[in-house]
Amino acid sequence: MTIKRILFVDDEEDIRTVVKVSLEKVGGFTLQICSSGKEALQAAPHFRPDLLLLDVMMPEMDGIATLSALREISELKEIPVIFLTASVQEEQVAKLKEHGALDVIPKPFDPLTLPEVIKSICE
C-alpha cells in the first residue's frame, strides 16, 4: 500500500521534532503530530491517516490504549500501525505484535533511514 499520511503520537517534544524533520523533510510524508492519545483521537477523524506511528510509553493513554481508542473510529478500523518504542524487552515487543502492530521500531532510530524503514515495513 502507498503510505502518504502518517499520524504520529509521542509525548516527548524533542522526539516529535526529530520525527517531523525525518518524515516530512527526508521522507516527504504528510504528518499529523500529536503529543497524547487524547489529542490523536481529536485529530484523527479530520486527518484521515494511512498509517499510525505510535510511541508506547506515554502518560494517561499508552500506545496500546491509544491504538484501541483510534480503532474505535470506523474509518480507522483496519488502519496499519507501527510502534516506536524505547523498550527492548522481548515480551513487550511480542505484546505489541499481538495487538496487531505491523512492526516495532526500536528507539533510538536513525532519522535519515526512518522513512525507508517505514516504507519497507508497509510493503
Add this chain to the structure above:
Amino acid sequence: MGRLQRNYSPVSFRRYLLATIVPIILILWGTFLTTDKFRSDIDFIDKEIEGLAIVENLYDDILILQKIRGRRQLRIGGDNGQSENIDELTYKLISRLENKLSVMPHYSHDQIKEVVRYLKEVNDNLDDTEQPLRQFDQYTVIIEKLIELINTVSDNSNLTLDHNMNTHYLGRVVVSYFTEIAEHQGQIRGLMAYGIQNRRQMKLVSDRVIYKIMSYEQDLKKLKRNIKVLNNINRATKPDLFNHIKEWEQSTKDFIIEVKKMIPVSGNKIASRNVFESGTQTLKKNRRAYQSIKRELLVLLQERISYLQKLLILTSGAGGVGFLLLLGTTFILYHSNRKAFGVINISHKELKLSEIRHRTILETVADGIITVDNNGVILVYNSAAESMFGYEIKEAAGKNIEMLLPGVEIYPKEKHYEIEGVNKNGKIIPVELAANEMILDDKKMFTVVVRDITERKKMDKLKNEFIAMVSHELRTPLTSIRGSLGLINGGAVGKVPSAAQEMLQIASNNTERLLLLINDILDIQKIEAGQMAFRFQNVPLMPLVEQALRENSAYAEQYGVRYVIDHRLEEARVFCDPDRMMQVMANLLSNAAKFSPRDETVEVSVARNNDTIRISVTDHGSGIPESFQKQIFEKFTQADSSDVRNKGGTGLGLNISKLMIEKHGGHISFITSEGLGSTFYIDLPELIGAHKTGESKNFQRVAKKKSASILIVEDEPDVAMLLKRMLAEAGYNSDIAYDASQARQLLKENAGHYKLITLDLVLPGEDGVSFLNKLRSDDSTRSIPVVVISLKAGETKRLTGGAVDVIDWMQKPIDQFRLIHAIRQTTAPDQIPRVLHVEDEIDVHKVVKLMLQGHCELVSSPTLAASKEALNKEEFDLVLLDIGLPDGSGLDLLELIEKQVVPPKVVIFSAQDVPESYADRVKAILIKSQTDNRRLAEVIIGAMKNGSSEM
C-alpha cells in the same frame, strides 16, 4: 517466654547436666589418654636407653672376640708376641658374659649361655696346627652369635628399626646396623691379617673379602637410607649427631676402599701390611664416631624424657584444675538453681513439654507446614498455613490438599518447586513447595512446606519494570539527541559550517558510545536474570563464521586490518543461537582489529579440539599485559583506562561474550604473548555425528546425481566469483554473465543446459527486472527457475508470480546454505521433504504453507488424533508442532514421533511456553508471539536440511 521457661526446667536441667558432666568426662578422659601416651613414651625411651647400654656392652664383647680372633691368626702365622694373652682375654670375656646373666633381662640368658659354652669349647679345643681358616670361622660363628644376641636385645628394647620411625627412637637406627657393619669390618680385617701370614691361601681369602665387602656395602646403603629419614626429621635440631653419623659413614667408606685396595696386592706382604694398617686406622675412627653418635643419642633421649615428663605433669595438672573448676561450677550452679530444677522424674510432662516446644517452633515459622496422609488428606497444619490459605485447621482437616494446592505432587521429583496455591477467597498465591516423606506408626505421611513467594515474585516484577523503565528513560533522550545529530550530519536541515562539523561528529560518536553502553548493560542484565531468549538451532558453523567476517570487515578496514580464514572445518555443526553467536564473533573480531597494528591480518580458524569445535581469532597486536589477564572477562575492563578513548568500546563486550558462550554450554578463553599477539577462542560442543552426515557431502551427493549447471547473472565480479565458489563447493557447475545481454547470449548458446539462474536485479544497462520480463516472454527460458539476489527486500514483491518461477529471494550478503538449499529444491525435486503441520488454526496453517511453498510438501493435521493417524500411516521429514490442540497437548505426540523408524525432526511452534526439558527432544522451539515469519521459515528450512541429510 516466662511461662515457657518454667515449663522447660526439667529439660533444661538435663541439658545442664549434660553441659557440665560431659566436659568433665571429656577432660578426665583426655587427660588420661594424654598422660598415658606420655607415660608409655617415657617407658619406651627408658627401655631404649637401657637397650643401648646393653648393646654397647655387647659390642665391647665383640671387640674383645675380634681381638682374640686376630691374635689366634697371628699365632698361627707364627707371631707369638701377644699370643699368651689369648687365654687371658678369653677368660675375661667369659666372665664378662657370665656377669651379664645377673643384670640382663631374662630373655637373653639362653643366648648368653650358648655364647659362653661355645667360646669355652673353641678355646679349649683349638689346635694351632688346624686349618687356620677354620679357626677364624669358629670365632666368627661366636661373633655372629653375639650379633644375634644384640638383635634380640634390640628387638626387646625398641631398638629395631621399623618404618614408623619417630624422633625419639633414634637408637634403633644406629644400633641395628652399626654392630653388623662393625663385625663385617672386623672380619675383613681379620681375613686380611690372615692373608698377610698365609700367602698361599690368599685367593680363598680374597673371595671371602669380596663377599664381605658386598654385604657390607648393602648394609651401608640401608644405613644411609635410614640416616636420610633421620635427616628429614632432625638435622636442624641435632647437627652434631648428624655430623658424627656422617663421619662414621665416611670412615666406613674409606675402609671399604682400603679393603678393595688389598685384593690386587694380595700375596704382597708389604702392600698387604700397609692396607691392614690403614684399615686399622679407619676402624679406630669408626669406633670414635660410634661413641660420639651414641653419646648424642643418649643426650637426645634424655632430653626427650624430661620433656615428656614435664608435659605429663602439666597435663595432669591442667586436667585436674579443669576438673575441679567444672565440678565447682556445677556445684554452684546446681545450688543456685536447685529450686528451678525442681522435680526431675516427670517423663510424661517432659513429653508434653517437648511437644509444646515443637508446637512453638511450628507456630513461629513463617512457612506453612502441612501434614497429609498417603492420600493427600490434610491431618494438621500450622498457623502460617492458616493465614496463608485463610482456612482454619478445623475447616481444612480431613480435606484433600488439592483444595489448597491444585496439582500438587506430594512425591515431587525435585526438592523445591513452584506452584500456585488458592486461598479461601479464591486468590491465587504463588508458592514454593518442599515435600518430605515420613513414616509414623507404620503409616506413610508427608510434610509439605509451603512458602509464599508473592513478595519474591513482586520483587522480580519490580526489577523487570525497573529495567524497562531505565531502558526507556535512557533511550528516550538519546533518541532525540541521536536523531537531531543524525539529521544535522546528514544535511537534512541545511548545510553545517565546517567549524561545527567536527564538534557535531564528536557529539555523534559519543552518542553512539552511550547507546552501545546502554545496550551492553541491558544485555548483561538480561542474561544474568535469565531473561535473554536464546533460540538454539543446529547450524553449520562455517557459513556463520564467514558471515561474521563479512559483516565486520568494514569495521576492520578502519584500522587497516584484514580478516582471513586460515583453517576451515566444513562439516562443523553446533547447537547455537546464530544471532548471539554473531554478536560474540563481532566482539572478538572487532577487538582483534582494534588491537592490531595497521596492515596486519587477523586470522580466524575453525578446528576440532577433542569433543569441541574451536573457533579462534588471532591478532598480531601487543598481547595482553599479565596484570590484566585475570580480569579480562569481567565487566568494565580494558587494559588501560585510556584505551576506552583510544580504542572505543564499552569494556563489557568480553563479559557479554563469556556469559553468552556459557549459555551455549561452551567456553571462551585466550592465549596471549606480550609483543606477539593474542588468540581468543571459543569452544563449543560439537553436535555428535553431525560431521559424518555433513551438509556439504550431502550436497555433493545430490550434485553427482544431477550435475546441474547454473547461470550466475551478476555484474560485480567479486560477488559473482563468490557465488561460483559457493556453488562449486556444493558440486554445481556454473557460468557467469556480467550483464543481461551476456546472460541471454549464454542461454541461447547453451539452450536447455541451465537448470537455474541466480539474478542480481541491479545490472548495468538493462536491469534485472527487465531481463526477467524478457525471460518470461521467451518459451525456451520461461520455465527456468530463478533465485533473485537483491539488496532490497521489497523488490522481490514485484517479481513473484508470473511465468517465471522465482523460487527464492535473498539479500546480500548471501547465505550459502539458503542458496544451496533453494537450488537443491529445484534441481532435485524428488527429494522435497514432507512436513506434517500439526495446527488447529487454519489461518496459521495457510500462512505457513505460503511461506514454505517450494521448500516442502506441507500436510495439515488439525487434531491430535489425526496427527497420530498420519504419523502411523505416512513418513515425514519434519513435524511442525502446535501444543494447544482441541483434543490434547501436541507434546503427547513426541513419544510416537520418537518411535518412528526414521524419526522426523520436530519444530515446536506454539503460543504457549514449552518447558525447557523438551529442548533436547526437538530441533527448535518457537513461540508464536515472538517469531516473525522469516524466522519461522528459516528455522523450518534449516531443520529440514538437517533432517534430510540423515535420511
